[in-house]
Amino acid sequence: SAVISQKPSRDICQRGTSLTIQCQVDSQVTMMFWYRQQPGQSLTLIATANQGSEATYESGFVIDKFPISRPNLTFSTLTVSNMSPEDSSIYLCSSRQGPGELFFGEGSRLTVL
Amino acid sequence: SQELEQSPQSLIVQEGKNLTINCTSSKTLYGLYWYKQKYGEGLIFLMMLQKGGEEKSHEKITAKLDEKKQQSSLHITASQPSHAGIYLCGADSNQGGKLIFGQGTELSVKP
Numbered sequence: 001s002a003v004i005s006q007k008p009s010r011d012i013c014q015r016g017t018s019l020t021i022q023c024q025v026d027s028q029v030t031m032m033f034w035y036r037q038q039p040g041q042s043l044t045l046i047a048t049a050n051q052g053s054e055a056t057y058e059s060g061f062v063i064d065k066f067p068i069s070r071p072n073l074t075f076s077t078l079t080v081s082n083m084s085p086e087d088s089s090i091y092l093c094s095s096r097q098g099p100g101e102l103f104f105g106e107g108s109r110l111t112v113l
Numbered sequence: 114s115q116e117l118e119q120s121p122q123s124l125i126v127q128e129g130k131n132l133t134i135n136c137t138s139s140k141t142l143y144g145l146y147w148y149k150q151k152y153g154e155g156l157i158f159l160m161m162l163q164k165g166g167e168e169k170s171h172e173k174i175t176a177k178l179d180e181k182k183q184q185s186s187l188h189i190t191a192s193q194p195s196h197a198g199i200y201l202c203g204a205d206s207n208q209g210g211k212l213i214f215g216q217g218t219e220l221s222v223k224p
Contacts, residue, residue: 031210041217042201042215045213048209056209092155098210100161101146101158102146102203103158
């Protein structure tokens with residue numbers, strides 16, 4: 001199993017600013033993903049974080065708004081840029097090593113005023 | 114694209130009662146995962162099903178995948194307040210290891 005740590009766990013930000021969320025996995029993993037969970041909603045995949053190359057974004061999500069880095073097999077960051085109140089969500093980092101369970105971090109709860 | 118539909122969307126049961134949550138896929142499921150989420154927290158993995166007709170149990174929770182691999186159910190026996198939370202089914206998209214999720218079922222258990 002993998003243990004995933006996310007920072008920050010929560011933050012309150014001003015409109016127009018940017019926030020970077022960090023995700024650290026306690027072991028090397030093949031796959032890392034970022035999900036968003038808007039209030040009262042299910043999980044929506046933002047992108048697959050690819051090690052050493054550009055992330056693969058899902059429909060409706062773009063790199064300028066959600067730049068992602070993955071410098072190695074245990075670490076990734078997600079930046080939420082030029083935030084608006086609509087970006088208020090829980091952002092979840094997840095990892096997977098082959099077929100099987102997808103592990104999740106505790107999430108980063110973001111509130112944009 | 115594949116979609117997962119969960120029912121019911123919310124459920125309130127009396128402690129000690131049994132309950133069932135369903136998850137229906139628009140396409141054949143290659144892997145079906147059940148997670149539980151406490152409010153505002155991360156997801157806790159419950160069970161994974163891959164074979165048609167497969168059934169798994171953990172404590173008082175049983176999950177089944179139908180023979181056609183398009184529907185799964187999660188059954189809780191003798192529910193307790195600790196079972197309260199949001200239950201999510203997730204499916205392998207068969208594209209790069211990512212999972213897609215149903216909209217979730219919010220369970221409340223009244224003492």
